[in-house]
Each structure stands twice: as C-alpha cells, then as structure tokens.
Amino acid sequence: MVRKMIRIGTVGTSNITQKFLSAAKESKRIHYGAAYSRNMEKAKDFAQRFGADKSYDSLKEMAEDKDLDAVYIASPNFLHFEQTMLFLRAGKHVLCEKSLASNSWEAKQMIEYANEHSLVLLEAIRPIFDPGYAAIESNISKLGTIRQVRLCFGRYSSKYDDFLEGKSPNIFEPKCSAGALMDMGVYCVHPLVGLFGFPKQLQSACVKLSNGIDGNGLILGTYSDMIAELSYSKISDSQLHSEIQGELGTMIISDISSPEDIKISYKNGKEEILEVPVCENNMVYEAIAFADAIENQTDTARYHKISLLAMKLMDEVRKQQSIIFPADTNIGK
DSSP states (O other), X not given: OOOOOEEEEEEOOSHHHHHHHHHHHHHTSEEEEEEEOSSHHHHHHHHHHHXXXXXXXXXXXXXXXXXXXXXXXXXXXXXXXXXXXXXXXXXXXXXXESSXXXXXXXXXXXXXXXXXXXXXXXEEOHHHHSHHHHHHHHHGGGGOSEEEEEEEEEOOXXXXXHHHTTOOOGGGOXXXXXXXXXXXXXXXXXXXXXXXXXXXEEEEEEEEOTTSOEEEEXXXXXXXXXXXEEEEESSSOOOOOEEEEESSEEEEESOTTSOOOEEEEETTSOEEEOOOOOOSOTHHHHHHHHHHHHHHOOOOHHHHHHHHHHHHHHHHHHHHTTOOOGGGGGTTO
C-alpha cells in the first residue's frame, strides 16, 4: 500500500524553515505544497529553491488552498496565535515553532480549538520528540530518588551583534514576544515540566538589555524533594552540560536541545552509555510525530500538556521579571 504524502505549506523563509524542510524530506512522509512570504518574489524564489508546488503572499489564500493538508509556522512568536488560528479555522493541521504562543492564554485557545475540531496542533520543540528524551524518561528510575536537576542551554545569537549596533532583530524585540526565555530557555523548560511537572515554588533572575528584553536568565524550581536550576542565554555561549542527579547516580546530557549523548555515572564508579540514535537534523522526529498524529490519530495530549505547563512557567518567570509583551494585553479578549 502506497502511503499518501501529507501536503504542507510553510510560513517563514528563515534558516529554521529550511532545516524543517530538510527534515520533512528525510521523513518521507511530507510533500512540500506551498511557500508563503509577505513578498511574492521571495515566496517564489523560496518555493523554487526548495521544491514547493505553489507560492503565496497571502496567508488567507494559502489557508483556503484545498490542496494543502497542513502548515508549518516559523514566524515571530507574536504571530503564532493569529496565524495558527487562521489555519486551524480553515481545517489545516498545524506544526508551530516554539514558543507555541506569546502566553498560556493564547496557547490554551489554540489547543482547545484544535481538539474540538479534530485537528492536529503540535509545538515544534525538538528535544521532546527526540529518542534521547524517551531514553531519559525510561532510564531515570536508575538514578534513585532525584534530588537536583540542572538544565543549561546558552548560545551567542548571530543577531546579537546587530542588536549591539542599534538594529532591531525580531528575536530581541519585546513586541515580537521574543527574548532569551522564549527562544532558548524554552529548551530547558519543556524537559523540566515534561519529566517532573510544575514546581511548587519558582524563582528567577535575568539580565535585561537596553530595550527591556531578557538576554539571559536563571530559573530555580523547588519541588517537594528536589530542586531544579535552569540556565539559558542568547548573549553568551555555555559549555555546560545538563544533569539529573539522583541518590544512586547522575545522568549527564551533553546537549539538552539535541539529547543524543547521554550517560549515567553511578555512585559505585560505573558508567552506562545510553544508546540513542544519532541524527544530523533531529527536527525529523517532530516531522514524523506530526505525520503520525495526522495519519494514525496518535494521541497528542501528552505534548499539549507539556506545552501548556511550559507556557504557564514562562508566564510566571516573565511576571517576576516584569517582561510584558504587547500580546499580553489581548488576554481574555
């Protein structure tokens, strides 16, 4: 039996969209149906370069395209809610880049609508779909009682130099619902709430840039029997690995955004290397999960739960740090 390819459109022409298209092709489950850009020439050029059937400069027209089954959204965060709802209302499945929305209120509306209309909505957050995350889940019991967790992800942004020169790249713009927490911290927040749930207490700190957005940050989460520290940055590189420390051993994760290199160091001195598939582009796993959810109606509830908890935690951190997005003024409207 020949499997029907899922016909997808893309919103955004950045490097992350190109990386997704490479993953979609590798999945052998997704056909590139249409490219969108506000500029038609750019849309046509992108479609030609990456093999899309059509090009659009109108989101409404692309949403109405009956040849498309789904859409991948990689626009700035503040547009995720409006664009996702447009495509959901047009009956399209949506894979939306992290962070899923500007705040938890938006995320809740998006997920509820998708569920009520039997549509697939997933947040494209790489580590949650990676086999490495499943390896962490299935092996964490070997560590005994967990006492401390440290999740780290920091990379000097290629756009930070532009910011220092007085330019306004989207990823450092409050009006775009951006900043270090929403772009980098999210890679730490999702595994934390996915593995351990929401902390009983939450403390945070950050370095704010000249426009009030966060350049880096720390989150301290307190649970009944453990503590968790999250460290993230867009203005410096981190060389630290992530750790889950238990009474019987410590799990060491070299890169929380791509958890392929994982080992357990036991208190008796022995080490165990966890076998995890190595993939050059681990976005392929989210592409496959998206396709499975559409074709096989695989349950997405666990992913929705993680996305909602993550947005709730990031809302609280932003509240503590007085980081307010224009999109927050729409809550409840």
